[in-house]
Amino acid sequence: MKITIKDVATEAGVSIATVSRVLNKKNRVKQETKLRVQQAIHKLNFQPDHTARSMIMKETRTVGLIVPNLSNEYWALLAEVIQDKLWEHGYSLIVCSTNKSADKEMAFVKSFTVRRVDGVVFGSSTLFGSSRHDEQLANMLKSLPTVSIDPSISGLNSVVGDNLQGATDAVEHLIGLGHRRIAYIGGPTVSKQRELGYRNAMMNHELPVLEELIKRGDDNTIAFSSFGYHSMLSLLESGEKFTAVFCGNDLIAIGAIRALEDRRIQVPADISVIGYDDINIAALYKPSLTTVRQPMREMGSAAVDMLLELIQCPDGNNVPKKIVYQNQLVQRESSGPAR
Amino acid sequence: MKITIKDVATEAGVSIATVSRVLNKKNRVKQETKLRVQQAIHKLNFQPDHTARSMIMKETRTVGLIVPNLSNEYWALLAEVIQDKLWEHGYSLIVCSTNKSADKEMAFVKSFTVRRVDGVVFGSSTLFGSSRHDEQLANMLKSLPTVSIDPSISGLNSVVGDNLQGATDAVEHLIGLGHRRIAYIGGPTVSKQRELGYRNAMMNHELPVLEELIKRGDDNTIAFSSFGYHSMLSLLESGEKFTAVFCGNDLIAIGAIRALEDRRIQVPADISVIGYDDINIAALYKPSLTTVRQPMREMGSAAVDMLLELIQCPDGNNVPKKIVYQNQLVQRESSGPAR
DNA sequence: GTGAAAGCGCTAACAC
DNA sequence: GTGTTAGCGCTTTCAC
Numbered sequence: 001m002k003i004t005i006k007d008v009a010t011e012a013g014v015s016i017a018t019v020s021r022v023l024n025k026k027n028r029v030k031q032e033t034k035l036r037v038q039q040a041i042h043k044l045n046f047q048p049d050h051t052a053r054s055m056i057m058k059e060t061r062t063v064g065l066i067v068p069n070l071s072n073e074y075w076a077l078l079a080e081v082i083q084d085k086l087w088e089h090g091y092s093l094i095v096c097s098t099n100k101s102a103d104k105e106m107a108f109v110k111s112f113t114v115r116r117v118d119g120v121v122f123g124s125s126t127l128f129g130s131s132r133h134d135e136q137l138a139n140m141l142k143s144l145p146t147v148s149i150d151p152s153i154s155g156l157n158s159v160v161g162d163n164l165q166g167a168t169d170a171v172e173h174l175i176g177l178g179h180r181r182i183a184y185i186g187g188p189t190v191s192k193q194r195e196l197g198y199r200n201a202m203m204n205h206e207l208p209v210l211e212e213l214i215k216r217g218d219d220n221t222i223a224f225s226s227f228g229y230h231s232m233l234s235l236l237e238s239g240e241k242f243t244a245v246f247c248g249n250d251l252i253a254i255g256a257i258r259a260l261e262d263r264r265i266q267v268p269a270d271i272s273v274i275g276y277d278d279i280n281i282a283a284l285y286k287p288s289l290t291t292v293r294q295p296m297r298e299m300g301s302a303a304v305d306m307l308l309e310l311i312q313c314p315d316g317n318n319v320p321k322k323i324v325y326q327n328q329l330v331q332r333e334s335s336g337p338a339r
Numbered sequence: 340m341k342i343t344i345k346d347v348a349t350e351a352g353v354s355i356a357t358v359s360r361v362l363n364k365k366n367r368v369k370q371e372t373k374l375r376v377q378q379a380i381h382k383l384n385f386q387p388d389h390t391a392r393s394m395i396m397k398e399t400r401t402v403g404l405i406v407p408n409l410s411n412e413y414w415a416l417l418a419e420v421i422q423d424k425l426w427e428h429g430y431s432l433i434v435c436s437t438n439k440s441a442d443k444e445m446a447f448v449k450s451f452t453v454r455r456v457d458g459v460v461f462g463s464s465t466l467f468g469s470s471r472h473d474e475q476l477a478n479m480l481k482s483l484p485t486v487s488i489d490p491s492i493s494g495l496n497s498v499v500g501d502n503l504q505g506a507t508d509a510v511e512h513l514i515g516l517g518h519r520r521i522a523y524i525g526g527p528t529v530s531k532q533r534e535l536g537y538r539n540a541m542m543n544h545e546l547p548v549l550e551e552l553i554k555r556g557d558d559n560t561i562a563f564s565s566f567g568y569h570s571m572l573s574l575l576e577s578g579e580k581f582t583a584v585f586c587g588n589d590l591i592a593i594g595a596i597r598a599l600e601d602r603r604i605q606v607p608a609d610i611s612v613i614g615y616d617d618i619n620i621a622a623l624y625k626p627s628l629t630t631v632r633q634p635m636r637e638m639g640s641a642a643v644d645m646l647l648e649l650i651q652c653p654d655g656n657n658v659p660k661k662i663v664y665q666n667q668l669v670q671r672e673s674s675g676p677a678r
Numbered sequence: 679g680t681g682a683a684a685g686c687g688c689t690a691a692c693a694c
Numbered sequence: 695g696t697g698t699t700a701g702c703g704c705t706t707t708c709a710c
Contacts, residue, residue: 004703015681020705027706030679050454051399052703054390055686062433069419071619076415080408080436087435087443092450094401095434096426097419104426111431115389225623254623261625280410281620284564284593286600343687354697359689366690369695391687394702 003046012040023048054116063307064094064112064120066105068189073279074296075123078149081300082121089308091118098124100189100220102133109140119145119307122156145310147303150191152322157310159302159323163276166292166327167197168204170274171246173290173329175205178338179244179272183213185231185256188220190248194276198246212240228255236263243271243338250275250282250291257287257334268336278330287333295325342385351379362387393455402646403433403451403459405444407528412618413635414462417488420639421460428647430457437463439528439559441472448479458484458646461492484649486642489530491661496649498641498662502615505631505666506536507543509613510585512629512668514544517677518583518611522552524570524595527559529587533615537585551579567594575602582610582677589614589621589630596626596673607675617669626672634664 005023009016014033021027022037029037040046054060063086067075075097083093094117096108105124112120122141138153148158174182184198195214202209215231228247232255235242247253253275257267267273267287275282278293302323344362348355353372360366361376368376379385393399402425406414414436422432433456435447444463451459461480477492487497513521523537534553541548554570567586571594574581586592592614596606606612606626614621617632641662 002703006703016704017681017683017706018679021680024705028679033679047449047453049394049703051390051393052686053705055388055394055688055703056705058686060390070409070415070422071412071419073410073412073415076409076412079434080410083409083434083436084438092433092435092454094431095418095422096431097422099423110386114386115431225619251619251623254620258623258625280564280590281593281624284597285620286597286625341687345687355688356690356698357696360696363689367695372695388687391702392689394687394704395689397702 002049003044005046005048007044008037008040008046011044012037058116059118060116061090062092062094062115062117064096064108064115064117065123066096066098066108066120067123068100069097070095074277074294077296078123078300081297082304085301085304089304102137106133106137106140109137109144112144113140117144119147119311121149121303121307122146122153123149124151145307145314147306147310149299149303155320157306157320157322159299159306159325161294161299161325161327163191163193163327164197164200166276166294166329167194167246168201169197169327169329170276170290170292171198171201172204173331174244174246174272174274174335175201175207177244177272177335180207180338181210181213181240181242181244182207183235183240183242183245184215184247185228185235185245185252186214186216186248187224187227187231187252188217188222190252190276194246194248210240212238213242224249224251225255225258228252229259230255232256232259233263236260236265244273244335245271246274248276250277250279250289253289253291253334254281254285257285267334270339272335272338274335282330283332285334290332290335291330293328293330295328299325341388342383344385344387346383347376347379347385350383351376397455398457398650399455400429401431401433401454401456403435403447403454403456404462405435405437405447405459406462407439408436409434413616413633416635417462417639420636421643424640424643428643441476445472445476445479448476448483451483452479456483458486458650460488460642460646461485461490461495462488463490484646484653486645486649488638488642494659496645496659496661498638498645498664500633500638500664500666502530502532502666503536503539505615505633505668506533506585507540508536508666508668509615509629509631510537510540511543512670513583513585513611513613513674514540514546516583516611516674519546519677520549520552520579520581520583521546522574522579522581522584523554523586524567524574524584524591525553525555525587526563526566526570526591527556527561529591529615533587549579551577552581563588563590564594564597567591568598569594571595571598572602575599575604583612583674584610585613587615589616589618589628592628592630592673593620593624596624606673609678611674611677613674621669622671624673629671629674630669632667632669634667638664 005016098104148156152158275289275291278291282289437443487495491497614628614630617630621628
């Protein structure tokens with residue numbers, strides 16, 4: 001049988017109200033009774049029921065997190081940072097990974113409302129369109145204190161990385177190195193902003209954007225690295241000339257490099273390759289990857305700050321904010337001067 | 340104002356009990372009233388309060404997970420698998436990462452009891468000794484339906500990988516390739532079983548275990564890859580001869596390979612390297628890593644099965660079980676015949 | 679300072 | 695079939 005506040009009250013010879021008072025250290029209790037109660041608590045090893053408390057206080061001290069998956073380092077790190085910071089403020093984190101299923105996404109949010117979480121952090125790479133489904137999801141999200149990471153959903157607070165700028169910088173770095181024919185391998189579920197950055201840089205320098213040099217793919221189930229591998233192969237086989245390739249993320253870049261090596265093409269001597277995200281392995285890979293860093297720790301931390309503020313003053317001004325983090329080019333071995 | 344069961348009852352012109360009945364589809368309700376209630380629920384967009392329900396039902400449909408960290412692919416994958424499977428059974432997952440802090444570990448478990456989670460999955464690489472602290476932790480864990488992953492704590496159900504056997508196989512593979520002087524780089528927080536496997540294989544073949552060829556390290560804060568890098572450097576500088584090295588995990592192996600490459604030593608032509616875990620990058624790395632695979636998906640899935648059983652029949656036979664998964668050697672490019 | 683009592687939103691007897 | 699009522703374990707007025 002679980003120990004309740006009643007047992008403690010009996011043990012200490014006081015009323016449950018008094019026990020509650022020492023538990024919440026709000027109203028002052030006579031030092032002597034307080035001590036008696038504390039002893040009783042200790043003796044019975046009483047743990048106040050969080051569930052009952054939640055019901056009255058109308059707060060669960062729980063927040064929900066939605067991410068596409070955890071096997072992606074990017075999201076795993078985010079989850080870790082968020083959990084860590086939330087914990088410092090007394091909150092627990094329910095983590096949900098969608099595996100890119102829109103249905104699950106919806107079901108998770110629904111479960112968050114039912115569970116009365118105090119807030120939610122929404123990270124998702126499913127492209128937010130204006131479909132019936134997305135609209136419905138956005139509405140559910142809006143009824144909860146929510147901050148969105150990465151997709152910036154109109155009407156919601158969000159923290160995002162400047163993918164457009166990061167991608168532009170990456171491609172301009174390539175152009176600065178003398179490259180003119182630059183390919184782009186985007187991959188499924190990669191931010192459209194990155195492709196846009198590629199186009200932006202090319203246009204800025206009046207370089208033609210050749211659709212033959214662009215690979216996108218839409219198969220969610222394929223691993224990024226193998227997508228990169230096969231895209232590179234098909235690029236090579238197309239016969240189109242190019243001296244550099246900008247990839248939608250690091251895993252794609254690694255796959256692409258593998259394909260080049262298999263064909264005895266040197267990186268960066270023959271072809272330069274750039275990735276995105278700066279995952280752990282980027283610095284360790286051989287050749288180490290030139291890439292663009294998303295400041296995940298900062299983004300996660302900022303998201304928590306925003307969320308906590310939303311939770312604490314629900315009536316605060318509700319003009320949605322967006323925090324945009326700069327993405328930084330990290331030059332390493334995989335990019336070099338054009339032949 | 341939140342919509343409650345009362346509002347629905349009023350709207351539908353029935354009592355709250357009837358609403359509850361259609362909600363729980365237990366006792367049968369007249370088709371007609373049921374319809375009226377459902378319409379009211381829909382119209383008011385009523386979401387039954389999970390918190391209130393939990394209090395009565397004495398179950399929160401929540402389980403807690405403790406892992407050292409999420410930035411480690413190994414644990415991230417585990418968390419993902421567990422969350423996924425739990426969700427299918429209607430449970431949510433609270434994820435906590437300890438960053439190897441014993442204090443946090445304890446605090447998390449305490450919060451789990453307070454939050455009345457229905458069960459906990461405990462994964463931790465902190466070596467379980469018999470210290471005062473560990474004993475206390477084990478006791479708290481035992482008061483909850485718990486299954487432990489990796490450390491097998493006496494008195495708890497657990498699912499583990501056979502690190503001893505996996506490591507033995509790896510080193511015997513090296514020995515089979517003609518290697519005689521084999522080094523071991525263990526790293527902080529790496530399962531002791533792996534070192535034991537190394538020693539086991541050496542002994543099986545009557546090969547001397549040279550302490551000079553063993554690197555362990557105890558600095559929790561250092562990244563595995565850089566630990567591998569520096570350990571390899573120090574091994575090289577020690578002047579001791581060796582033709583192969585078995586590493587405590589893949590990241591350490593990658594660090595070690597980087598060090599060898601920096602010294603213009605070829606892998607595997609000059610020195611063979613083996614890792615452990617078979618993380619994603621292992622197959623992608625150049626050279627691809629010979630390693631030992633821990634079947635994380637299976638382990639996570641088994642843990643959930645065990646936990647669910649524990650939760651569903653708390654009075655079941657309580658002889659703790661342990662499921663041991665074989666670890667499989669995966670031969671790739673980084674190991675080859677001894678010179 | 680402290681206790682009695684009224685709920686929080688729901689489920690589960692127990693009547694009718 | 696459906697309504698009434700008594701809680702679940704706590705916090706919080708409101709008296710004293």
